[in-house]
């Protein structure tokens with residue numbers, strides 16, 4: 001199904017509305033800037049902008065009559081192609097505003113959906129975005145339908161326009177069903193991948209955080225990957241999982257995910273459910289924060305709220321204060337003394353990665369054992385799983401024919417293996433003795 005792309009239209013008049021009756025504590029200090037970044041990310045040019053304040057939203061038009069009148073005078077009919085508002089509008093509010101201003105009007109939801117549509121590159125990503133767009137569209141059609149039905153006096157008086165609406169609704173319903181079926185298949189594949197991961201005993205660490213915090217930059221450094229990291233909102237849409245490349249870590253898989261934003265459209269959350277569901281299976285979340293951002297505290301709360309809304313609860317989290325290279329040293333020192341559990345880094349400059357590594361190893365593995373073990377020969381299956389986990393560093397045979405293996409493994413995992421009869425920890429001196437005799 002084709003959607004009209006808003007970035008084909010060039011000049012935007014953007015309206016930032018501060019509604020005083022809304023909880024002001026929930027308002028980001030830089031929310032006007034964030035709104036402008038969103039508009040620019042969609043490909044539009046900001047021709048004019050208005051920052052207005054209003055006590056409450058008006059049911060029919062969202063904006064008050066006085067404000068609307070003022071806007072109508074300001075919007076140049078020749079230069080402006082589209083009007084963008086930083087709130088979610090109902091279908092009828094959009095329609096009424098369009099009629100009044102004689103311009104196409106889009107709200108924040110439509111703007112974000114469009115950015116997602118332009119960024120989606122994988123097959124699954126594209127399906128998920130189309131599903132979100134259709135769900136959004138279907139709520140509008142339903143509202144449009146009831147509106148017309150009421151106007152014309154109900155059943156029996158349906159005109160040709162209404163029949164078209166009915167057809168549209170049926171086609172949309174059919175397409176939504178089909179998309180859900182296709183996505184179901186890819187969910188199954190994900191479940192299989194999860195099963196094999198658990199079997200391989202690799203730990204899964206998911207990078208989460210507000211959009212543009214630096215998740216992909218950190219992910220690339222940890223896994224020696226080259227995913228696209230950009231100074232753009234929603235640069236990443238598809239989650240990617242790769243093995244850690246640093247020998248100082250235990251067996252870990254890192255997963256880069258889509259960034260969050262305040263008021264993420266519910267249709268998107270629903271459609272990206274499978275991708276987001278993966279977060280529930282993570283052993284640890286690295287919550288990446290842009291520490292140079294004035295709103296970082298509120299953004300941490302917003303990310304945690306979305307995580308709890310999608311059921312990602314009780315998963316250990318390490319806050320990674322990123323972009324520390326942009327923070328003043330005295331401020332940074334103060335923060336570091338106050339928040340000892342958190343990591344302070346610059347993903348770009350690879351600052352302080354040793355602290356990140358040691359915290360990861362402590363949380364995931366209760367520290368790391370790096371040394372020799374000995375095993376009876378009947379424990380060949382444990383030997384092969386140690387190889388599968390990538391834990392084995394060296395291997396020898398002892399004088400009495402036992403397997404001697406140098407491993408690097410989490411202490412928790414080691415404790416589990418020590419339950420097996422014939423599996424023992426050896427000291428380096430024992431190894432020299434035992435293997436010298438061999």
Ligand SMILES: Nc1nc2c(ncn2[C@@H]2O[C@H](COP(=O)(O)OP(=O)(O)OP(=O)(O)O)[C@@H](O)[C@H]2O)c(=O)[nH]1
Nearest residue numbers: 212213214215216217230231234235236259347348
């Ligand atoms: N100065 C500085 N810039 C950084 C750092 N880490 C990331 N950046 C920049 O911040 C911008 C966003 O980085 P990304 O890694 O794409 O951010 P993200 O969290 O993956 O963003 P989304 O995928 O949109 O959610 C890019 O321009 C990076 O170069 C850092 O430590 N210091």
Ligand SMILES: [Mg+2]
Nearest residue numbers: 215216235236
């Ligand atoms: Mg990213």
